[in-house]
Amino acid sequence: MSFGLAPARVTSTDSTQGEPMFKRFIYLFAAASLIFGGVAVHAQDAGALLDLLVRKKLITDQEAEEVRSELTKQVAETPAGKLKLSVPITELELYGDARLRYEYRGGRTAGDTADPNDWLERQRERYRLRIGLRGTLADDWFFGIRLETSQNSRSTNVTFGDDTSTTSGTTTTFNGPFAKNSDGINVGQAYLGYKGFRDITLTGGKMPNPLVTTLMVWDGDINPEGAAEQWKHSFTFSFGESGLAQAEQSYSKDNKALAISKPAAEPWKLKIDVFANFAQFIYDDSNPENPLGARSNSGGNLKPNTDAWLLAWQVGARFNFPKNFYFQLAPTLYNYTGNGDTFNGHFVGGSPFLSNSDSLALNQVGINSLLVLEIPAEFGFKVGELPVRVFGDFAVNFEGDERASAAGFPNKGDQRYAYMIGAGIGQLKAKHDWQIQAWFQHTEQFSLDPNLVDSDLWDSRVNMEGVAVQAGYALSDAVIFNLTYGYAWRVDDGLGTGGTGDIGINPLDKYQIFQADLNVRF
């Protein structure tokens, strides 16, 4: 395919005629080596060699340009070169990950139930796949889409062998081993945004969580739907040895070090990233808002005709001190408005005074009386080259009394707090990197939205506390091996453990989980 190129150029370019044999050879060699060196390589990126040949005056700029043009044409005709992107796309990134997981998850009944201290255990071999495209468009717009396995908002896992048969009514259909019923591909993210205003990012759609938070409040798999407005600005201050005066003059500097002419000594610098994130998430759409005729009743109550929204206001800052020390704080206030038609019942969260099945049948998902303040915090530093971080989160539901009363436990309004604290060392960025982290997490029954908390720690439940340990090792830059173990128990024995998890026990008196993950990211 490429043999004809260089001779054609030589014979068609007058400037090469009469040149020494060596010069012609270099010219031919340059063209051939660029071609055989990898057609998939973009010809314009292969220009370094051509530039060198021009600088050495072995070929002219025009000759280099013709070779470059010919190579570009050949690349464009390869399969990779035929991949077309529409003109408005200025940048496109394909990314994702695939994971294989072994998981043990078990829960124990309480000692005073019909089946006291009995363990319900599950062992699952699972996989997940997430593949996304995100890119920037002309004029400061951007977009993203990600496809994920599993329909669950809090999980992208698919369990091997879980779909050998399906039952509809009284009919059971055997799909055979290795069936595909649960191997669906779903849209996990689909969002559009704009960054045209200084320091501001506006996003709409089904998006990655724009809030700084922890898995105590938000499961990491949740991609909330709605709108978000983010602002971030960096301020840099310099202190000491003429730095103080500089700081006064440079209050609103952007995030890079200031140029100080001939300082007497290196100033002490503080960089502060201040941010504010606001979100309006459509929690539950009510359909229809305006039905034909009069609104119907359900259980004596009018059926809801407004959407439920989750609103969040977050302001925070990250203080970056010298020597890689940082501290971040991001207080957030959450509130819920409207009704929706799925989560508008009063949350109860189970009861230890009922049978397990009756307790499970109580409302586990209601979002009434939730006005939550969350304060995630983290500080970090380096020990040698090893990053160390200490992290924590605290949350309080200001309407804990009302939520407890509505659940039928008016004397349990004090169960409104949640907190976690932990520490980690290491990182998982490149081959042979490792990381260990451990934390304690405590979530009271009426403190948080049980529909958002992490599904693994602790089984999507509240009124649980316990410890978790994670250890990871990077087998390569792209392959991470992770182990997670968690053990938890009930906070208040006079309450159920609200939320809908994988373990069909309420109250969940004891809980433990072990996961071994092999994760390939790309």
Added chain:
Amino acid sequence: MKRIYLSLTILVSLMGSAYADRLVIKGSDTLGAKLVPQLAEQFKAQHPGTTFDIAAEGSTTGIAAIIDGTAQIGMSSRRAKSSEVGAAAAKGVNMKPTIVAYDGIAVIVNANNPLKSLTKKQVEQIFTGEVTDWSAVGGSGGKISIYTRNTSSGTYSDFKELAMKKRDYAPGSQKMAGNEQIASEVGKNPAGIGYVGMAYTKAGGAKVVSIDGTIPSIQSVQNHSYSYWRPTFYYTNGEPSGIAKTFLDFTLSSVGQKIVNQVGFVPIK
């Protein structure tokens, strides 16, 4: 009947003749705002009867015009992208570049700005928005106003590649339709910074800053010591022919290259 046939023959001949002397040139504002019109004027003096249709709306439009067959010459201050070459090949169009002049993309600031030089790193930081205040690059302080070309401009993408490691422009940068608009805005705005082709550096109120100690000049561009040098092109569908070839040859001739020099570009020889 014979008279009608004769009249039609004459009419067709006249139309053919008229078409042959009409040269449609589209593309780069950098080339098309000054250089090519002046070349065209001189060319018309030597080739009476030739008419030019010149549209300078950005290099992207020039390359697209060659692909679509709506121009005989596509002016471009950047190389055709692989996607454009591929689109051309799919239509049987062979994008042939001919270097007609060199240019240096000059970084300009307001004449009252005390700044005289920048490093390549500082230029990258300014235009990507990493640095937003003049004091951070040795200026006298104040928020930096960035002026760039619009996205159809070859200079826009060339500068991104040459000076910004292909990173995105700062979100707040203001996009201008042409070099002259950038020079004009920077000349009026004491906090302004922008970039223009060398032919547009004489605008009142603006001045050129050196990059890593080098000012764009004929010498520094020809020997490629100025970091933001670039070739500028005529694109044709294969080897040019007819009036397009004649005009291209004229551009490359000593007369044409003299005009290149006079306008402010750097001759290829």
